[in-house]
Amino acid sequence: MEVKVIRSPDRKKTIQGRMVGETLIVHIPLGMHREEERKIIEEMKEKIEKKRQRKQINKNDYLIKRFTGFNNEFFQGKLKVNSIQFVTNQECVNGSCTPNKRTIRLSHKLLEMPKWVLDYVIMHEMTHLVHPNHSKEFWAKVGEYQYTERARGFLMAKGMELMENEGDGLNNSQVA
Numbered sequence: 001m002e003v004k005v006i007r008s009p010d011r012k013k014t015i016q017g018r019m020v021g022e023t024l025i026v027h028i029p030l031g032m033h034r035e036e037e038r039k040i041i042e043e044m045k046e047k048i049e050k051k052r053q054r055k056q057i058n059k060n061d062y063l064i065k066r067f068t069g070f071n072n073e074f075f076q077g078k079l080k081v082n083s084i085q086f087v088t089n090q091e092c093v094n095g096s097c098t099p100n101k102r103t104i105r106l107s108h109k110l111l112e113m114p115k116w117v118l119d120y121v122i123m124h125e126m127t128h129l130v131h132p133n134h135s136k137e138f139w140a141k142v143g144e145y146q147y148t149e150r151a152r153g154f155l156m157a158k159g160m161e162l163m164e165n166e167g168d169g170l171n172n173s174q175v176a
Helices: 034-057 062-075 108-112 115-128 136-142 148-157
Strands: 002-008 016-020 023-029 083-087 095-098 103-107
Touching: 002 034, 016 034, 023 034, 034 108, 062 083, 062 115, 083 108, 095 115, 103 108, 103 115, 108 115, 115 136, 115 148
Parallel strands: 002 023, 083 103
Antiparallel strands: 016 023, 095 103
C-alpha cells in the first residue's frame, strides 16, 4: 500500500491515519524522529491489513455451513449461534465461545490448517454452547467428531494445544 506522510507544525503529540483509496495518509507532528515515524506507520499498516483480512475471511459461508451441519448431526439442530467468524486478534487460542452471547470466534491461523482441524475447533467451540467448561461430558461430546484425537494431536505437535495433564484440569485446552 502506498503511504503519504503529512508533517504538521500544529501537531504536538497526536497522530492520525486513514485510508483514501489504496493510500494510507498519516498526519504526524513535524518534529517526530524518523525511526518513531517508521514504527508508527508500520503499526498502522498492520492494523489496516488485519481489518482487510477480517473482512475478506468472513465472506465465505463455510463456517455457517459447518455449524449447521454439525448442529444437525451432533446436537439435533438445537443450537443457536448469533455469530461464528474468523478473527485476527487471537494469538494464544484457536477459538473461543461466549455461551451467553452465543458467539464463536476462530483464529485466522486455522485457515492454514487442514479442514478436519478447523472442523474439530468448530465442534469444540460449539460444544461450549452446551457445556461451558472442559468437563468429562464436554470432552465426550467433542469426541463424537471422528477426527478429534487426530486434530488434537496435530495442534499439540504445532504447539497450539496443551496436553491433558497441563493447565488447571478444568481449562486444560488452549482451544477454548
